[in-house]
Amino acid sequence: MQSKYIKKRVRKETIGMKIGNWTISIVLAAMMLCGLNAYSAQDSLKFVQLSDVHFSTLGQNTTFKLTGDSPKLFDDAIGQINEMENVSFVMFTGDLIDKPFEKQLRAFLEHAQNIKYPWYFAFGNHDTCVGGYLTSELYRNIVKNSNANYTSDKNYYSFEPQKGYKVIVLDSIIRNRITANGEIQSEQLKWLDNELKASKDDIVLIFTHVPIVEPFSSPNHRMNNANDVRAVIEKYKNPIAVFQGHYHASKIRQFDNVIYVNSPALVSYPDAFRVVTVTNHKNSVTFDIRTRNTRELNLQKAAKIMTFSSNLYEGEAKDRNTVLTIKK
Numbered sequence: 001m002q003s004k005y006i007k008k009r010v011r012k013e014t015i016g017m018k019i020g021n022w023t024i025s026i027v028l029a030a031m032m033l034c035g036l037n038a039y040s041a042q043d044s045l046k047f048v049q050l051s052d053v054h055f056s057t058l059g060q061n062t063t064f065k066l067t068g069d070s071p072k073l074f075d076d077a078i079g080q081i082n083e084m085e086n087v088s089f090v091m092f093t094g095d096l097i098d099k100p101f102e103k104q105l106r107a108f109l110e111h112a113q114n115i116k117y118p119w120y121f122a123f124g125n126h127d128t129c130v131g132g133y134l135t136s137e138l139y140r141n142i143v144k145n146s147n148a149n150y151t152s153d154k155n156y157y158s159f160e161p162q163k164g165y166k167v168i169v170l171d172s173i174i175r176n177r178i179t180a181n182g183e184i185q186s187e188q189l190k191w192l193d194n195e196l197k198a199s200k201d202d203i204v205l206i207f208t209h210v211p212i213v214e215p216f217s218s219p220n221h222r223m224n225n226a227n228d229v230r231a232v233i234e235k236y237k238n239p240i241a242v243f244q245g246h247y248h249a250s251k252i253r254q255f256d257n258v259i260y261v262n263s264p265a266l267v268s269y270p271d272a273f274r275v276v277t278v279t280n281h282k283n284s285v286t287f288d289i290r291t292r293n294t295r296e297l298n299l300q301k302a303a304k305i306m307t308f309s310s311n312l313y314e315g316e317a318k319d320r321n322t323v324l325t326i327k328k
Helices: 002-042 067-083 102-112 136-146 184-195 225-233 297-306 310-313
Strands: 044-050 089-093 119-123 155-158 163-168 203-208 238-243 251-255 258-262 272-280 285-291 322-327
Touching: 044 203, 067 102, 089 136, 089 238, 089 272, 102 136, 102 184, 155 258, 163 184, 184 225, 203 272, 238 272, 251 322
Parallel strands: 044 089, 089 119, 163 203, 203 238, 238 258
Antiparallel strands: 044 272, 155 163, 251 258, 272 285, 285 322
């Protein structure tokens, strides 16, 4: 009798232990899944880079830019962006407008206010004029009145879109003479150094109009002190990506832990912009860089006919869509 009782008790205990183990396993699996989802949500960041919109209401295309059709191209880009999910911010890397007139900027803002995500900008050489009415200070103030997310009192600034990420926006424009060349002044270069020094543990995203690394050689457009700027950036070893405009061309280069991304123009072929997803893994960081072309296909075809080298501006396949990894 005692033997049967012991067997029943052991059997009950065994079943109870199995149920308990199953319950613990399910709870642990759920906790792990929640943890992974939380990690993924926290450590991925998605943003859009729009460059060289050259917005104009003057209604005339040039031999290289579809400025007359720029409102239509801009609205198409805005429509595509608003259809996307989980975009942290949109960044314009210069030449938001084609002519540096207040009326043109205000017209641009009427369209830009339809972007449902926070947006920011770096100055381009077409945005303000030397000795003219639309100064960089007035430009900033006009944008502030239309865009609650933009609050900078300087032409260069930084912010943290989320924990572990630092965005740095540079002002590469020369304002004491008319030129398409660029330069980072010594005061701003010191500021950049301090920003990077304070962000050694972050993923850093730098935005500039004039490229620090050219997609192709153009002495009349290059940054005059590019080597000095590179020396500051590349002495830091955390993951850094630099997003550039001005040349209207697609090119991506990686130098150890630093990626330089030249992006196409919206106003000229290939009439496109970038969508970038950055993911922070345990031992590495990946940059998924995609090109989104305009859906205005007839305009894109016209732009291709107008350009003297469509392959140069469109770039190779790896310059349009790629995934790059930086090891920690």
